[in-house]
Amino acid sequence: MESMTSRERLAAALLGRPVDRLPFAPFLAYVWESFPAEVQARGALRFHQDIGADPLWRGAPCPVRVSTPGLEVRTWQEGRRATAEFETPVGTLRTVHATSDAGRTAFIVEHPVKSVEDLKTQIWIEEHTRIEYDPKPAEDHLAGDGREGLSLGMLVYRGKTAFQAMVEHTCGTEEMVMLLADAPRETEALIEAMAANNLRCAELAAQAPYEFWLTFEDSSTQNYSPKLYERYIEQEIARYCELLGGMGKRYVQHACGHLRRLLPAMKRSGVLAVESLSPPPTGNITLREARAILGTEVGIIGGIEPTAFLNLPDDEFPAYVEQVIEDGSGGPFVLANSDSCPPGVTPERFAVVARIARAATVAR
Numbered sequence: 001m002e003s004m005t006s007r008e009r010l011a012a013a014l015l016g017r018p019v020d021r022l023p024f025a026p027f028l029a030y031v032w033e034s035f036p037a038e039v040q041a042r043g044a045l046r047f048h049q050d051i052g053a054d055p056l057w058r059g060a061p062c063p064v065r066v067s068t069p070g071l072e073v074r075t076w077q078e079g080r081r082a083t084a085e086f087e088t089p090v091g092t093l094r095t096v097h098a099t100s101d102a103g104r105t106a107f108i109v110e111h112p113v114k115s116v117e118d119l120k121t122q123i124w125i126e127e128h129t130r131i132e133y134d135p136k137p138a139e140d141h142l143a144g145d146g147r148e149g150l151s152l153g154m155l156v157y158r159g160k161t162a163f164q165a166m167v168e169h170t171c172g173t174e175e176m177v178m179l180l181a182d183a184p185r186e187t188e189a190l191i192e193a194m195a196a197n198n199l200r201c202a203e204l205a206a207q208a209p210y211e212f213w214l215t216f217e218d219s220s221t222q223n224y225s226p227k228l229y230e231r232y233i234e235q236e237i238a239r240y241c242e243l244l245g246g247m248g249k250r251y252v253q254h255a256c257g258h259l260r261r262l263l264p265a266m267k268r269s270g271v272l273a274v275e276s277l278s279p280p281p282t283g284n285i286t287l288r289e290a291r292a293i294l295g296t297e298v299g300i301i302g303g304i305e306p307t308a309f310l311n312l313p314d315d316e317f318p319a320y321v322e323q324v325i326e327d328g329s330g331g332p333f334v335l336a337n338s339d340s341c342p343p344g345v346t347p348e349r350f351a352v353v354a355r356i357a358r359a360a361t362v363a364r
Contacts, residue, residue, distance in 0.1 A: 006054035010150035014212065014252070014273050014299050016332040022325065024335045024357035025056035025149075025301065026350050027276065030105060034343035045145040051351040052358060055149025056301070056334070058254065058275065059216060061137035062154035063208040064201055068129045086112065088128075091121035111172040119179065119186040122170060126193035131157065133204040142209065152252055152275075153210030155240060156201045160215055162194035163232035167223050176224075195236050202240055206247055213244055213251050214275065219266070220257020221284075226265070234265045241270035252301070256339040258284040263293045273299030278338030279327075282306050287327035299332030302339070309349065310342045317349070321356045335360075 001020045004012065009023045028044060039047060048055040072087040080099040085092055093112035100107065113122050138153065158165050167176050170190075179187045206213070217233070241251045250272040255262070259277065263285070266274055277300050279286045285293075287303050294300065303324040312320055325335060335357050337345075 006048075006149045010054050010056055010334060011211070013334050014150075014250075014301075014332055016297070016299070022333070022335055022357045022360040023054040023056075024354050025054045026353070027056075027058065027302075027337050027339055027341060029339065029341065031341035031343055031345050034345075035347055039347055043145070045148060047347070047350075048149065051347070052354045053350065054334075055145070056336070057141070057146055057149060057151040059154040059159065059214055060146055060151040060210060061141050062157050062159075062201070063133060063135050063138040063205050064157050065132045065134040066129060066157050066201075067132075068125055070128055071125060081109070082106065086121075086125065088121055088124050090124045091117055093118055093121055093125075108169065108172075111170060111175060113166075113171045113179075113190075114175060116179070116183045116186055119183060119190050123186075123190050123193050126190065126197055129197055131197065131201050131204060133207060135208055138208040138210065150212065151210055152212045152214035153205065153208060155205055155213040155215050155244075155251070156198040158194070158198065160217055161233045161236040162191045162198055163224075163228070163236070164215075164217050164219070165194060166191065168218060173223050191232060198236065199239060199243075202243055206244055206249060211249055212272070213240070213249060214254055215240070216254045218257060219253065219255035219259060219262055221261055222258050226261045229262055230265050234269050237266075237271065238269040245270065252299075254339070256282075259290070260285040263290060267294055267298050271298060273301055273332060273334075275301040276336070276339035277302040279303070279305050282338060282340070287324065291328065291330050294331065296331040299334065300328050301334040302336045303328045303333075304335070304337040304353065306338060306340055306342055309337050310345050317352060318356055321353055322360070325357070325360050 001018065004020045009019050010025060012019045013023050045055060070089060074085045076083055082097045085094050095108065095112040096110035097106040098109045113119055167173050171179060237253065244251050252273045252275050253266055253271045254275045256276040256278060277290055282305055290300060308320055
């Protein structure tokens with residue numbers, strides 16, 4: 001077979017078509033800032049080129065412009081804590097993020113919706129949000145680093161389905177469970193308002209020239225039960241898949257947690273591939289088990305478990321990668337580290353994976 005470009009190779013692999021070699025598409029989130037300054041200065045595209053990997057741009061810019069007339073936002077920083085207040089005519093929400101010392105990443109320590117009254121304020125924000133198509137972010141990306149490799153465009157401006165966004169960013173898992181029990185009508189109303197904005201955004205965004213699309217679902221039964229997933233998230237994702245399919249485009253689901261009991265629902269909803277799938281201990285299902293559930297139709301992107309990527313000795317790591325490749329075979333497969341790459345993984349270790357992938361025999 002003639003040599004393919006990275007874009008051709010990744011697209012063919014996701015669609016289950018023949019490839020010239022197994023693609024390796026590293027996920028650089030969380031690890032990039034720990035790389036040497038000279039590596040960062042050359043940029044992510046150059047890094048892929050230098051090690052012989054295939055750039056997969058996860059969550060390329062969403063081609064919409066969002067505004068909320070009547071909403072005032074105030075932000076301030078105190079040490080490692082960043083606070084934002086969102087003032088509306090019906091109430092004010094407050095959220096706080098803190099920055100970790102070790103990973104230099106920000107995480108939420110105070111969610112904005114903490115009460116029934118806060119639910120009503122967030123509903124007001126959703127009902128007054130304006131979404132307009134803006135092709136420039138996608139055009140700029142595709143003219144820059146996105147000119148090489150494959151871009152998975154961000155389908156919705158909030159990055160997630162309504163329920164997932166509430167669990168992660170709006171309420172938190174504990175408060176979400178309590179609000180569903182104590183204020184089901186108001187909670188359902190907010191979920192519906194957020195999902196409606198997501199679908200409106202997806203309908204506009206899908207006009208952009210990305211062929212493949214993504215949301216950062218972070219799917220996991222560590223956050224909710226399979227029944228809640230099926231009731232809320234599966235239905236919204238199925239609508240994404242239907243919308244994109246009607247335009248000749250496809251949806252990829254970022255899912256980086258415990259997926260054993262969620263994979264059947266993902267397959268039902270029509271996703272093209274599950275991205276960032278990880279075996280234990282980060283995940284709770286092996287690649288072989290995942291392939292048995294997903295069959296030969298649904299793709300897997302991932303497989304290299306984060307702690308193994310960081311901690312395996314140099315003399316054991318190549319054999320581990322070769323086993324991952326074998327376990328992921330039998331259907332569409334793109335080799336990758338499974339999200340959340342811990343700081344400390346070196347550029348040289350990424351290069352080892354790229355070298356093994358280039359020499360791998362692709363089994364279908």
